[in-house]
Structure formats: structure tokens, C-alpha cells
Amino acid sequence: MxxxxxxxxxxxxxxxxxxxxxxxxxxxxxxxxxxxxxxxxxxxxxxxxxxxxxxxxxxxxxxxxxxxxxxxxxxxxxxxxxxxxxxxxxxxxxxxxxxxxxxxxxxxxxxxxxxxxxxxxxxxxxxxxxxxxxxxxxxxxxxxxxxxxxxxxxxxxxxxxxxxxxxxxxxxxxxxxxxxxxxxxxxxxxxxxxxxxxxxxxxxxxxxxxxxxxxxxxxxxxxxxxxxxxxxxxxxxxxxxxxxxxxxxxxxxxxxxxxxxxxxxxxxxxxxxxxxxxxxxxxxxxxxxxxxxxxxxxxxxxxxxxxxxxxxxxxxxxxxQIAYNLLDYQTIELIYPNPSDGDINISTNQEYTDLSVYNNLGQCVFSAIDTYTHKFKLDLKFLPRGIYHIVLTNNTTITNYNLLIK
CATH class of the missing domain: 2.130.10.10 (YVTN repeat-like/Quinoprotein amine dehydrogenase)
Known part of the structure; x- marks a missing residue:
């Protein structure tokens, strides 16, 4: 892992x-x-x-x-x-x-x-x-x-x-x-x-x-x-x-x-x-x-x-035929495994109420309103391979994660 x-x-x-x-x-x-x-x-x-x-x-x-x-x-x-x-x-x-x-x-x-x-x-x-x-x-x-x-x-x-x-x-x-x-x-x-x-x-x-x-x-x-x-x-x-x-x-x-x-x-x-x-x-x-x-x-x-x-x-x-290099990958908090097959775990240091996932065309491919706090799982196995942006929001904060689904 x-x-x-x-x-x-x-x-x-x-x-x-x-x-x-x-x-x-x-x-x-x-x-x-x-x-x-x-x-x-x-x-x-x-x-x-x-x-x-x-x-x-x-x-x-x-x-x-x-x-x-x-x-x-x-x-x-x-x-x-x-x-x-x-x-x-x-x-x-x-x-x-x-x-x-x-x-x-x-x-x-x-x-x-x-x-x-x-x-x-x-x-x-x-x-x-x-x-x-x-x-x-x-x-x-x-x-x-x-x-x-x-x-x-x-x-x-x-x-x-x-x-x-x-x-x-x-x-x-x-x-x-x-x-x-x-x-x-x-x-x-x-x-x-x-x-x-x-x-x-x-x-x-x-x-x-x-x-x-x-x-x-x-x-x-x-x-x-x-x-x-x-x-x-x-x-x-x-x-x-x-x-x-x-x-x-x-x-x-x-x-x-x-x-x-x-x-x-x-x-x-x-x-x-x-x-x-x-x-x-x-x-x-x-x-x-x-x-x-x-x-x-x-x-x-x-x-x-x-x-x-x-x-x-x-x-x-x-x-x-441009190479798509993903080197020195980093995120703000903790996300694993990354790369992933779409079944991921996210650990946060605060509570969020909205979650959205965007592809690299800026299209929202998944969204949900719920309470996301500390540690939770996210099932994105339905998404094709590629790079995605996970956006978590609350009243005061927007947090972005980069995720590679392989």
C-alpha cells in the first residue's frame, strides 16, 4: 500500500x-x-x-x-x-x-x-x-x-x-x-x-x-x-x-x-x-x-x-504522442492507495459536507452531500482510468486531492 x-x-x-x-x-x-x-x-x-x-x-x-x-x-x-x-x-x-x-x-x-x-x-x-x-x-x-x-x-x-x-x-x-x-x-x-x-x-x-x-x-x-x-x-x-x-x-x-x-x-x-x-x-x-x-x-x-x-x-x-509523466505526486493530507483501482481511503483533519470528483476536462463525474470526517472510504471503481480531482468543501474550506485511477 x-x-x-x-x-x-x-x-x-x-x-x-x-x-x-x-x-x-x-x-x-x-x-x-x-x-x-x-x-x-x-x-x-x-x-x-x-x-x-x-x-x-x-x-x-x-x-x-x-x-x-x-x-x-x-x-x-x-x-x-x-x-x-x-x-x-x-x-x-x-x-x-x-x-x-x-x-x-x-x-x-x-x-x-x-x-x-x-x-x-x-x-x-x-x-x-x-x-x-x-x-x-x-x-x-x-x-x-x-x-x-x-x-x-x-x-x-x-x-x-x-x-x-x-x-x-x-x-x-x-x-x-x-x-x-x-x-x-x-x-x-x-x-x-x-x-x-x-x-x-x-x-x-x-x-x-x-x-x-x-x-x-x-x-x-x-x-x-x-x-x-x-x-x-x-x-x-x-x-x-x-x-x-x-x-x-x-x-x-x-x-x-x-x-x-x-x-x-x-x-x-x-x-x-x-x-x-x-x-x-x-x-x-x-x-x-x-x-x-x-x-x-x-x-x-x-x-x-x-x-x-x-x-x-x-x-x-x-x-x-506526449508523455504523461506523473512524478513527485503529492496531496494535501492523506489519500491511499494512490494510484488506485478506484477503491480509496481518505483521511482528513476536519469535517466536510460536500464531495465532488472532476475529470481532467473539468466535468463533474461524481458528487454527494454527506458528512465526511477524519477517515472514510470512497468507491470510484466505476470511473475509467485517468487523473481525477477530488474536491471536498465545507463552509470555510475547499480541499483538493489529485487521484490516479489505473
Whole structure:
């Protein structure tokens, strides 16, 4: 029987290694310096470069630029985002353009009720609506069929603009290049910055995991804000550098279907970078020594098969067949056996009234309201193999356990 206590680490298992496939101009890429990358609903890969846009269907490369499509705002594309309806949006220094599969349409500050500023920093989607972060704030289009833009500007948002927008139920989170993050709820804007515990004012990206934790990429690493927005956990060494250098500036954050958090990292003054993922227990990283095409990581995207697509200044890499390493497994109190066949014992130091079990997609697969105190058994043998999160709550406490069912 295997016991796991707080701060006691045990090696559990290691699965097969990943495969890395690289693409450059020699393979049909438009330009090796790829600024941004996204995956559409058909798993086509879209990239943005300084000389146009390209789509890769796994075999063929298709180019879109202002020479053949003069409706495109600019060939110098810094942001690209595929939407759930199949549309592809690009951001440039001359506005945004959208491709519906046939036609391109551009929106900029010259349009009546157009985007706030032509210099676009991010494009995000919620419920079919489009949110465009710019250097002056954010513009949003609730109904793309009725293209009338609204905007949020300083002083509600920081004057440095918006690098990312993310949605948590009915509330909205904004990432700022120089002002931390801003939470909008019930007509109130609340700022979280270094005075609140954030690693850096320079926020490059953010996402929210299925448990409601906010993963915030910054110029100094990743800050994770808990679900009730009261406490930060810091990650500063996701990608290992040679001593004494430890700085991990985050370029992009993504989450795969297993709930793993992926970070693109590039240290400009060292010209070193790579990607790393958090499996709930520890960080694992990849760089050129593992086969990535380059060090200058620009953007990340994940397809439906959980392949990781990485845009760099020297081409594109795809990581597939990713190893699922569960090393240094730990829990808050005592849970055994772990790994388990689903028949587990839990010991706690307080009484709980609610128990929920989530898979790594954030789906609740079991819940019960009862009195859980000190030692109790839990039968989860009906669940398939995988990693699960057991959440125990009472009026004052939320406790999370990680469980591996083998």
C-alpha cells in the first residue's frame, strides 16, 4: 500500500516519449518567422507572418495575402484566432480582418462604430462574440452578423491596453501589458497587480482552468489566482535554464483536453526558450535539445488530438504522442492507495459536507452531500482510468486531492 503525505514525494510512472515534427520554408512554409498560430474547427493550422497568412490542412499549404485578397487589413499579421463557427480572425497594426471561408472583411478605427484602435494585441471569443484587445482598450462585437462594435477604455481598464480577454461564467478578465489583470463583475472593475501578489505588472496571457483557477502569464513567470480570488501561487521555473539564470517570461498559455497547462517561454536577453506543461504535479519542458525547431517561441495552439503546435522565429514544431509523466505526486493530507483501482481511503483533519470528483476536462463525474470526517472510504471503481480531482468543501474550506485511477 502506498501512502502519500504533504511534502513527501514518490515516483509513480512514466509513459512513452513524445514525437516532434518540424516545418520550415523547405516544407512549404510561407516564412520561417511565424508570429502567431491557431487551429480551426477542422484541425487546419493557420499561421500569421509578416508577409501574409497561411493555412495547412496536413498536406497542402494555402496562402492568403493582400495581393490576392486586397480586403485583408495587412500582410503583417501579429494575432490569429479561429472561432467556433469556422471563421478565422487576424489582427494587424491596421485593424482586424475576418475570413468566413470565402470572403475577407476588415474592421478598423475608420469604420463607423469600428474597433477602438488599429493596433491589435489579442482576439478572443465568447458565445460567438468577438473581443479584440488593442493598445487603447478592448472592442467587442456581440453579434458578428450585426457588426457594430462597443469598447471598454481607461480608466476602467489600464491605459496600456489589453493583451488577452477571458470569461468566467458571467464575469470577464482582462490582461494588461503594464497594469496586471482586471476583473469585471456586476459593473465593477477590480484590479489585481503586484500589490495584490501578482508576479509582474506585465501580463502577456491568461486562462481559467475547470476548477476556476486563473493562470496568469507574466514577464516573470506564472501567477495562479485561486477560485475565490484571494490567494496567488507562483510558478517561476517552468522551463529550466542554466544557473544563475532563472527568469521565465511567458509568451502564451494554452490548456489541452486533459487539463494540462502549456506555457510558451522565451528569454530574450539569453536567446533561449521552450515550452513547458504542468500536469497537476510538476512542470515538464521541451526545447531545441529535444527537437524543437527554434528557441524564439512566439505562440502556441492545440488541435483536437492534443497535438501542440508551436510558432517560432525559425519555423513551426508539432509535439505529438506526449508523455504523461506523473512524478513527485503529492496531496494535501492523506489519500491511499494512490494510484488506485478506484477503491480509496481518505483521511482528513476536519469535517466536510460536500464531495465532488472532476475529470481532467473539468466535468463533474461524481458528487454527494454527506458528512465526511477524519477517515472514510470512497468507491470510484466505476470511473475509467485517468487523473481525477477530488474536491471536498465545507463552509470555510475547499480541499483538493489529485487521484490516479489505473
Amino acid at each position: 502506498r501512502y502519500i503525505f504533504l511534502l513527501i514525494f514518490i515516483s509513480i510512472f512514466r509513459l512513452h516519449s513524445q514525437t516532434i515534427t518540424n516545418y520550415t520554408v523547405n516544407d512549404g512554409l510561407l516564412d520561417n518567422f511565424v508570429e502567431c498560430i491557431t487551429v480551426d474547427i477542422n484541425d487546419n493550422i493557420w499561421i500569421g507572418t509578416s508577409i501574409g497568412i497561411q493555412m495547412f490542412d496536413g498536406v497542402n499549404w494555402t496562402i492568403y495575402n493582400t495581393s490576392t485578397y486586397p480586403e485583408i487589413a495587412s500582410d503583417n499579421v501579429s494575432v490569429i484566432q479561429a472561432m467556433s463557427n469556422g471563421d478565422v480572425w487576424i489582427g494587424t497594426d491596421e485593424g482586424v480582418s475576418v475570413f468566413d471561408g470565402i470572403n475577407w472583411v476588415t474592421y478598423n478605427s475608420a469604420n463607423t462604430n469600428g474597433v477602438l484602435n488599429n493596433q491589435v494585441k489579442s482576439i478572443d471569443e465568447v458565445n460567438g462574440g468577438v473581443w479584440v484587445g488593442t493598445i487603447s482598450g478592448v472592442s467587442y462585437l456581440i453579434d458578428p452578423e450585426n457588426p457594430s462594435w462597443s469598447s471598454i477604455t481607461p480608466p476602467d481598464l489600464h491605459w496600456s491596453g489589453v493583451n488577452s480577454t477571458y470569461f468566467d461564467g458571467n464575469t470577464t478578465w482582462f490582461a494588461s501589458p503594464l497594469g496586471g489583470i482586471t476583473h469585471y463583475e456586476n459593473s465593477i472593475f477590480t484590479v489585481y497587480d503586484t500589490s495584490s501578489g501578482l508576479l509582474s505588472q506585465n501580463v502577456t496571457d491568461l486562462l481559467i482552468d475547470p476548477l476556476g483557477k486563473k493562470w496568469i502569464g507574466t514577464g516573470g513567470g506564472i501567477s495562479v489566482l485561486n477560485s475565490d480570488n484571494t490567494n496567488f501561487t507562483q510558478h517561476t521555473k517552468m522551463y529550466l535554464l542554466s544557473p544563475p539564470d532563472t527568469l521565465n517570461p511567458v509568451v502564451d498559455l494554452e490548456m489541452d483536453s486533459y487539463g494540462r497547462i502549456w506555457a510558451g517561454i522565451y528569454v530574450g536577453y539569453l536567446a533561449q526558450g521552450g515550452v513547458a506543461y504542468w500536469n497537476g504535479i510538476q512542470w515538464n519542458d521541451y526545447d531545441v535539445t529535444d527537437g524543437l525547431v527554434g528557441t524564439n517561441i512566439r505562440d502556441l495552439a492545440i488541435d483536437s488530438q492534443d497535438n501542440i503546435w508551436i510558432a517560432t522565429s525559425t519555423g513551426i514544431s508539432m509535439i505529438s
